[in-house]
Amino acid sequence: MKKSINNICIYGLGLLAMFSCEREKRDQENLHAQGYDRHVELHWENTSDDVYRILVGTNGKDYTLRATVEDTMYMDFVGDLGTDLELYYKVESVKGDDTEPVGETQVRTRVMNEEELLDMVQYYTFRYFWHGAEPVSGMAPERIHIDGEYPQDDADVVTTGGTGFGIYGILAGIERGWVTKDQGLARFEKITDFLAKADRFNGIWPHWIYGKTGRVKPFSKDDDGADLVESAFLMQGLLAVREYYKNGNEREQALADRIDRLWQEMEWDWHTREGRDVLYWHWSPNYEWQKDFAIRGYDECMITYILAASSPTHGVPADVFHKGWARDGDIRNDIEPYGYKLALKHNGSPEYGGPLFWAHYSYIGLDPRGLKDDYADYWEHNRNHTLINREWCVRNEGGFKGYGEDLWGLTASYSTVGYSAHKPGNDIGVISPTAALSSYPYTPKESMEVIKNLYYNYGEKVFGKYGFYDALSPEEDWYPQRYLAIDQGPIVAMIENHRTGLGWKLFMDAPEISEGLNKLGFTRSDK
Template sequence: MKTQYSLLLLLLLLGFTQCKSPAAKPDRISDEALMDTLQRRTFNYFWEGAEPNSGLACERIHIDGIYPEDDQNVVTTGGSGFGIMAVLAGIDRGYVTREEGLARMERIVSFLETADRFHGAYPHWWFGDTGRVKPFGQKDNGGDLVETAFLMQGLLAVHQYYINGSPAEQALAGRIDTLWREVDWNFYRRNDQNVLYWHWSPEYGWEMNFPVHGYNECLIMYILAAASPTHSIPATVYHEGWAEKGAIVDPHKVEDIELHLRYQGCEAGPLFWAHYSFLGLDPTNLSDKYCPGYFNEMRNLTLINRAYCIRNPKQWKGFGPDCWGLTASYSVNGYSAHAPNESADHGVISPTAALSSIVYTPEYSLEVMRYLYGMGDKVLGPYGFYDAFSETEDWYPKRYLAIDQGPIAVMIENYRTGLLWKLFMSHPDVQTGLKKLGFK
């Protein structure tokens, strides 16, 4: 009897030990599986959720079915550029067949060939069923050069993916090259000034009056403008316009972390400034006369964002090492460019902020990804994590924005394989533009 009791106790102890072993947890998803799950779901925003006529990205998808007036068939230029890269990665991963992917890209390019353009530049929004411009604002009803740059960044990656492919793929690459060559970057200098302007309207001309200076999300626009084989800007436009004759350099510290550049309107900007230009443009070892290393600069911007959320000066519920990320997104009161300072911090976490920074801070971004995944349906839907939430306000809208979803899928792929970086950087025009502006 005593022997049987001892054996039973031993078995119970062994069972208890096995249950406590981390290796025995069947519900812990690996990092690779977690990334693939999120990349695939977010890819589907741009695949299953695409506007059917154009094949491009819907500006927004609201799972709750509540939309602004006349907004359900609106497609977005910049978000579509990001989405094209997300789809490209999905094709390469086999989420869809190469034939299906080519058919989608052909539909997209066919739409872009006939949609409204203004001196080669696309508007911020179109109606997807007609290709006609939908004004982003009363006077913002013409060309948007920044959104066009985001779109061209994606198209040039597609060009490189197909340029050595089948006859049909090479033909599509040729059509993309025509669209690329037709963007008149020089026109947007507004009568040959040494700066690029964001907007032009056939009705209101230059009344938006927005010359673009750095640093913000618009670096890619200046690089592509210099790279154009047909309407290339002089290098002085970059040096005097974007860099303002060197005034862009402003070494300073935020959260005791060093930054080298001056950020427009703030000491450290929202995190989309670390993402949008670098979805195709590879920041690794990239430098110019104003920044000794773009990768380190963007990594530090990310670390500042995280450090601010951990310090959490406004004492928001939920902020911490595994739940951080401030960027432009939906907010408790509309839409806001959340940033790591108290005036731009509204207690809202935007998943795209930390997740799209995975190339800069993989360990920290994966902590956030895993934490959010553990929150389940509250923040996770059919197309990946919803756009934003606030634990303090118990606010969990089931809504998506294309321009926030795209960078998640693209940067996860860049972290996993560098695919989009390799494609974009391999374009000979891109290399010409970088060399022209003094990048190394």
């Protein structure tokens, strides 16, 4: 607030000045602004009008129109005005040919260091799971489209796996003061209560659920029941919440106990189909095992086996991991693309490795630092997987516009041809920000180069109210304003793991996980 306003209010300059003071304070209370490096975020009270005009000035007098919007939030990218700015904003509501003031304020932009950039990226991405959550369930929506209609009428569809990733973002938000521990507790209570009543099949949730009703939304015709992998991603998050609150007050311990019941009710052994040496991904109440999808070999699913082995009530024997997942040892690889050893055969991608979400999803809670078994050093493997993916983009044999040391990362995301698992060998010129950003623990310097390039050079094309949009293609001049929970969640979670190790510590503190890892023959060296 301007010092002159405070001085007038404190000392008074007559009745007219006092009225002016109150009006200006009210205007500033109605309009809130936060300045970052290259943008300003504005919020104002809803006046039940459909259209608002945003005006900006650099001297408090001469204003120009920046935008006309229907929302009560606007992100103004101000690179055209300069840097380190003192800006004055007005917002007006439009009523036919007339306008009425909503509020005015002033704000500064500032040059931000790398830590502040990480704060900003994490905070914006966290908002997907906090402000963007489906209101009845508290769960993460499968997708949020800023630029158009939702496909398949799924605006209220929530995702089990995406919620599991987002839980780590909410925990980070509590620790960073974006919400209080009590607010976080209330949200986790809502999620847990919803999950206890939602459709489950032998204790396993489906991939998608209708947030308003808790009923399953089929992922495909014969995928209308239990999804073991997505449920593993969800429980990976819930166990971290259990550990976070289990030594707290009575209410917090009650939440931990409810999560523990959900965990104990998950029948992992059911998914071996009566003792086979492999886990099966799907079971349907209508089609039973028709999908017949055995989870073998290296991809995003390793956490499924870790949890299945760790279950205190429905655990599976170690042979299910070694004979099923590890293919009786055939999971081992012996190649070095671009000079980086890739110790494990990646399903369908043996030469350069699969999409980068394979280095993220199982490691949101499972700490790969110093984690080894008979098949791989998982920190080395994930880092090399990331560097191979990056090198593919840097070499850019496809000649795609924009690719380079500051724009790399192929993984599953939206694309110019629909949802696609981008990877070396399946590269159509689409970069997914989550690929490099969620790899931050493995490649902090290289990932920061991507953050800076996206924010400073692409700006509003790629950065919105919930962080970086899901995908972009400079080659096609394609910048959709869309988000997917499964891509946003790993960003905030993995950046926090790099900064504080929060998610890794919570999950690895669960005693069952240590027992399960020992059972499977994993060792952990000093980090």
